[in-house]
Amino acid sequence: MGAREGGPLGERLVVGVDIGNSTTEACLAVVAPDGSITYLGTDLTRTTGVKGTPDNTEGALKAIRGTLTRAGRSAGEVGTVLLNEATPVISGLAMETITETIITESTMIGHNPTTPGGEGLGVGTTRSIAELGERQPGEPVVCVVPHGWDFDDVAATLNAAVAAGVDVVAAILAGDDAVLVTNRLTRPIPVVDEVSAVEKVPLGMLAAVEVAPPGRTIRTLSNSYGLATVFGLDPAQTRQVSPVARALTGNRSAVVVRTPTGDVTDRRIPVGELVLHGAGKTLRVDVDAGAEAIMEVVGRAQPLDDARGEPGTHVGGMLAQVRDTMADVMDIAGQPDVPVSEIAIRDVLAVDTFVPAEVRGGLAGEVALENAVALAAMVRTSRSRMQLVADLVSEGLGTAAEIGGVEGEMAVGGALTTPGVDRPVAVLDLGGGSTDAALLTREGECTAVHVAGAGELVTKLIDSELALGDRDVAEGVKWFPLGKVESFFHLRHEDGTVEFVDQPLPPHVFARVVVLTADGPAPVPTRHGLDHVRRVRREAKRRVFVVNALRALRQVAPGGNLRALEFVVLLGGSALDFEIPDMIADALAPYGIVCGTGNVLGTEGPRNAVASGLVRAHTARLAEEARCPTG
Amino acid sequence: MPDRVTEPGPRPAVLVYRHPGAPTPVLRQVCAGVEEEGVPTDVVDVPGPDDAPPPSAVALAHAAAGESRLGVGIGLDSSGAAAVHHGTLPEGTPVDTTPARAFPSDWRRVGRTAARVVKHLPLG
Numbered sequence: 001m002g003a004r005e006g007g008p009l010g011e012r013l014v015v016g017v018d019i020g021n022s023t024t025e026a027c028l029a030v031v032a033p034d035g036s037i038t039y040l041g042t043d044l045t046r047t048t049g050v051k052g053t054p055d056n057t058e059g060a061l062k063a064i065r066g067t068l069t070r071a072g073r074s075a076g077e078v079g080t081v082l083l084n085e086a087t088p089v090i091s092g093l094a095m096e097t098i099t100e101t102i103i104t105e106s107t108m109i110g111h112n113p114t115t116p117g118g119e120g121l122g123v124g125t126t127r128s129i130a131e132l133g134e135r136q137p138g139e140p141v142v143c144v145v146p147h148g149w150d151f152d153d154v155a156a157t158l159n160a161a162v163a164a165g166v167d168v169v170a171a172i173l174a175g176d177d178a179v180l181v182t183n184r185l186t187r188p189i190p191v192v193d194e195v196s197a198v199e200k201v202p203l204g205m206l207a208a209v210e211v212a213p214p215g216r217t218i219r220t221l222s223n224s225y226g227l228a229t230v231f232g233l234d235p236a237q238t239r240q241v242s243p244v245a246r247a248l249t250g251n252r253s254a255v256v257v258r259t260p261t262g263d264v265t266d267r268r269i270p271v272g273e274l275v276l277h278g279a280g281k282t283l284r285v286d287v288d289a290g291a292e293a294i295m296e297v298v299g300r301a302q303p304l305d306d307a308r309g310e311p312g313t314h315v316g317g318m319l320a321q322v323r324d325t326m327a328d329v330m331d332i333a334g335q336p337d338v339p340v341s342e343i344a345i346r347d348v349l350a351v352d353t354f355v356p357a358e359v360r361g362g363l364a365g366e367v368a369l370e371n372a373v374a375l376a377a378m379v380r381t382s383r384s385r386m387q388l389v390a391d392l393v394s395e396g397l398g399t400a401a402e403i404g405g406v407e408g409e410m411a412v413g414g415a416l417t418t419p420g421v422d423r424p425v426a427v428l429d430l431g432g433g434s435t436d437a438a439l440l441t442r443e444g445e446c447t448a449v450h451v452a453g454a455g456e457l458v459t460k461l462i463d464s465e466l467a468l469g470d471r472d473v474a475e476g477v478k479w480f481p482l483g484k485v486e487s488f489f490h491l492r493h494e495d496g497t498v499e500f501v502d503q504p505l506p507p508h509v510f511a512r513v514v515v516l517t518a519d520g521p522a523p524v525p526t527r528h529g530l531d532h533v534r535r536v537r538r539e540a541k542r543r544v545f546v547v548n549a550l551r552a553l554r555q556v557a558p559g560g561n562l563r564a565l566e567f568v569v570l571l572g573g574s575a576l577d578f579e580i581p582d583m584i585a586d587a588l589a590p591y592g593i594v595c596g597t598g599n600v601l602g603t604e605g606p607r608n609a610v611a612s613g614l615v616r617a618h619t620a621r622l623a624e625e626a627r628c629p630t631g
Numbered sequence: 632m633p634d635r636v637t638e639p640g641p642r643p644a645v646l647v648y649r650h651p652g653a654p655t656p657v658l659r660q661v662c663a664g665v666e667e668e669g670v671p672t673d674v675v676d677v678p679g680p681d682d683a684p685p686p687s688a689v690a691l692a693h694a695a696a697g698e699s700r701l702g703v704g705i706g707l708d709s710s711g712a713a714a715v716h717h718g719t720l721p722e723g724t725p726v727d728t729t730p731a732r733a734f735p736s737d738w739r740r741v742g743r744t745a746a747r748v749v750k751h752l753p754l755g
Contacts, residue, residue: 179668183666508755510753511752
């Protein structure tokens with residue numbers, strides 16, 4: 001021990017540092033000779049590099065120097081820097097659709113142009129507008145108009161054909177002209193427009209075009225027997241076209257072309273079985289059965305030793321993908337690679353979801369909602385290199401640095417500084433990759449568990465269910481409340497309150513569902529209304545965090561009994577969310593548990609629990625050494 | 632005194648203020664854009680004062696928006712530039728504009744934007 005540390009008798013400056021997946025936090029404190037702790041300040045910065053790697057040193061040093069500057073202390077005064085031992089888990093995600101809609105032979109156009117023209121049902125033979133003049137009078141014709149036709153010319157041609165006796169009953173347009181054309185027709189017909197791949201519509205085939213009045217949905221083409229009536233189908237054929245009817249449900253307009261071999265198939269992709277090893281048993285569950293069935297089986301196989309998927313099936317592919325990513329993360333330059341076969345999956349969270357996917361073979365960019373399952377998986381790793389980070393920090397700062405304790409236990413210690421909390425206390429750390437729970441009993445015993453699935457999975461669910469295709473937008477939807485811009489000067493919040501603004505809102509957010517970020521409203525690119533987006537957001541949070549909170553707490557609670565818990569403190573980045581803590585508190589209320597977001601040191605909110613816990617643990621160790629010196 | 636090109640109906644409409652020199656194809660596509668959305672237009676010729684430079688599309692649109700009972704106006708200047716305005720907005724911040732040399736699809740978009748402001752639908 002150096003003289004500046006002052007020994008057990010002098011005052012001692014210590015820094016606790018918690019390197020997390022996304023943020024690095026530091027806590028500076030003075031430990032007095034009597035063991036009392038005075039906290040001088042905290043700091044927070046982005047984690048540099050992947051957690052548990054030497055790249056973390058830069059961020060750790062930045063956070064340490066940050067606290068020192070704020071407290072007006074210098075690095076030379078620091079006695080010890082204490083680092084967390086990383087939670088020994090890493091997690092991965094995979095998502096697969098388990099159904100697929102395919103249109104073969106271009107038989108169906110089921111999209112929803114914003115402005116179709118006319119209304120009603122027209123059944124006839126598809127003919128190009130260029131050859132309309134050659135048609136025999138009396139034959140019902142569905143006119144197909146390619147790109148490049150002006151709306152006045154289309155209307156004039158159709159009117160001339162009708163005048164010549166051709167029975168034009170409907171039209172399919174490439175451009176966005178349906179209302180313009182119908183407004184100029186002498187005889188009103190239903191018109192569907194914005195069919196981008198109009199050249200693929202087969203000509204000379206029987207077709208039906210239906211447009212519903214504004215505010216209504218189609219009645220005939222979305223009804224299997226309606227299709228059977230229109231096309232004169234027998235029962236076997238009716239059975240075959242029923243997926244078409246289902247795919248068109250809810251549309252305001254649709255086109256169905258009857259071709260000899262055309263078909264819409266609603267294919268169920270074999271997903272395969274998940275094989276779970278644990279608790280001395282091997283259990284199998286068909287992933288097709290859905291998330292609830294999977295989680296029930298996962299519950300029976302606790303604690304899980306490994307999970308595998310049937311090779312050659314989707315679930316096999318998903319778990320292989322997770323394993324590969326994890327092997328990459330765990331590989332260390334200069335050391336032999338981690339064999340993929342040795343990576344054991346220690347927890348799985350399955351979530352039912354749906355993915356709007358573009359229909360294969362569609363002519364107008366039709367989208368079908370496909371069922372999907374998302375899996376979050378977690379593996380244990382023994383390859384944390386926090387000791388190396390500690391050595392580098394020590395070198396960079398010129399002071400002693402050591403591993404002060406394991407995250408879970410440290411977090412409980414920090415959580416105890418929340419006003420109103422006492423033992424037995426459980427913490428729930430709502431992180432990015434995993435949800436962690438730790439329990440400190442009245443006797444001072446600590447147990448910790450980690451379950452797969454947290455903030456990253458919520459973002460992924462929001463991203464895919466709203467078809468955003470942009471992780472940053474999905475993060476925005478997760479983090480911020482929604483609003484709807486109702487005019488250039490007012491917006492309605494998701495709770496219904498209306499706010500007037502002094503500066504005009506920009507046109508790109510006009511009439512849109514927006515997320516209310518710190519930088520102002522940002523549009524959510526979706527055709528869905530505010531209520532739908534809100535429901536998707538809340539459901540994603542519930543299916544991940546509420547499910548995982550209960551799952552993790554059951555694993556640490558004595559006898560798996562939630563009623564045995566008294567205080568639950570929520571920590572971690574997602575404890576700062578504006579609704580997740582309320583959702584978890586609601587779910588725990590029936591068990592008589594006091595649950596709330598932590599307020600570490602009475603000032604830090606759910607932040608800094610591990611960093612300040614490291615300081616507490618270190619102080620306790622010093623006191624122990626002072627009582628029974630080991631020399 | 633501006634000349635009315637179309638008869639005003641009993642219903643409110645998107646008001647189009649057009650400089651007489653504005654190219655006909657621009658007016659046709661702009662009005663088509665509004666019509667496709669199912670919203671009526673009234674077109675008015677606005678030559679502007681003789682002793683001043685011809686008004687810009689944005690100025691025309693702003694004036695039209697102030698006059699329209701729907702609060703939405705479109706301006707077409709002699710060069711063929713177009714603008715959409717709303718009655719509540721300051722003149723300098725129009726809803727949408729296209730330059731003098733643009734494509735028919737841009738003019739169509741200007742009309743569609745004006746109609747969608749009326750209908751309170753996203754403009755994009």
